[in-house]
Amino acid sequence: MHKSSVLAASLSAFLSGTAYAETLKVALPQKGNWDTGIVEYGVKAGIFKAAGLEIDISYTAGGAATVQAVISGSVDVAMQTGLLGLIGAYAKGAPVRVISAAMTGSPDIYWYARADKGIKSLKDATDKTMGYSAAGSSSHLLVLSLLEQNKIKAKPTATGGIPSTYTQVMSGQIDIGWAVPPFGVEDTKAGKINIVARGNDLPEIRDTTVRVNFANADSLKTKRALFVKFSEAYVKSLEWAYANDKAIDYFAESAEVPRAIALESRNGFYPKEAMQPYDVRGLKVSLQQAVDFKFIPKPMDEKEIAGLFDILVPKK
């Protein structure tokens, strides 16, 4: 073959290869959780690469910081973000679009007490202090609903993040703290703490989508095919993670916990159905919560918020 032909062929192969692997910047709100790790597992399993995607992962503080990162274009897609915050942002005109559901119900969040305190269920929680992360957070909302549903007069108390809540529970500053696995699973097994309540104890929450994956509306217009490709790869990663034990190894590695704890966390707190990406459910409940917690100034109906959703995952 002529030298110039070889050079042209190599250059062409190089250029086509580069164009094929398109890069997408993805924000994850928390490292070391099963649900936020799905993209990581998919990357490690080569699912995104096979779809022609190069995934650039960054971790954010969640909430408004994630929304601003997407709006500014610092990231293309953000995963596992609270739906209420997005409803608030959309109502104020922010260019955000939900591209898939991420968590329906709250099977992961739970409340616990020190085993020696004798608090075994919410019935024992009367006049006790019960933690949530911050005012207006999903844990706050769940605490209020749990107490109302069970007619328990406990004292909801803001306790901050998971590690600081744990410190306050173990030092006796508050009676009941909140957490998300794998945090606390080892202590539960060792009998140091009792699980007092779980997010999914609330029937109306069980079928309400609380977290979603979303993208910038303008980017979605210009790079729609890329986002569709990403969403398809995300669904494949999700299916793979629940079918393949290797995902548990990745989860254990990311959360820095023993494999057995990672497995127990996944099986006990993250049912596959809760992570279905296809439908955003219970929107009526979410819209009411958005008003109650001042995410939107006045009530909105499902039609008014319909523009927020542009679900890209292929129907099951």
Add this chain to the structure above:
Amino acid sequence: MLATLLRPPPVIARMVFFAVLFGVWEVASWLGLFSRFIAPPPSEVIPSIGLLYSDNELITRFLRTFGEVFAAAGIGSGFGIVIGWWLHHNKTAGRAYTDWFAAIAAAPLVLLFPLFLVLFGRNASTIIAMGAVAVLPAVILKTKEGLDHVPTVFIHVGRTFGLTRWQQMRLIMLPASLPTIFTGLRLGLVFALINVVGVEYLIGFGGMGLMIAELGDRFEVAGMYAAILFVVLCSACFFWATARLEKWLLSTR
């Protein structure tokens, strides 16, 4: 006339600076140079201060934060002046520990908030304690510096008049070192404000810091900037008020 325009009084110069700053910000925002969802223009931010008052209990939160700031500044200044005096009085201690306080002044003490949470719990005590710790180094160092630099001749004159040690401190040392001590107190007040608002934001408890966090979480970006602007304005007012107080105290020496 031209000279007045070229050299305006400081008040006018400051107002012109803010007018230009806000004008550039407004125009840049409307030209779309940056998203109004990230940095809303002043025409959206300034009216939001009114909404903070009606929707977000601005006055209650303001009083809460500034109550914590004054408590922290009071505790920190009280201990700081005593420790500063001790470092001045005890030469060995002064040589041994002054550098430590200088190092502490440069450390990001706000990162100690988890430790304070364990010690004091998630309440105003943690915020006040952290604010007080932030006040300490500035007051200690400036108190020691002020006392160290009292002219020796003043002290000799006091001795000539047969003043007791307490009279020496009250009538000579303290008035002579007051300008430097006041610089420490003003710095301390600013550090208290920064730390109190910062810790409120971090632990999600209290007044203005919590309000900023909540507005951010609800994506009330204009309101969030309005709250930050309000804190900055209050800080400027306090700085001005302490400067006036210092001037008045020095004039009564």
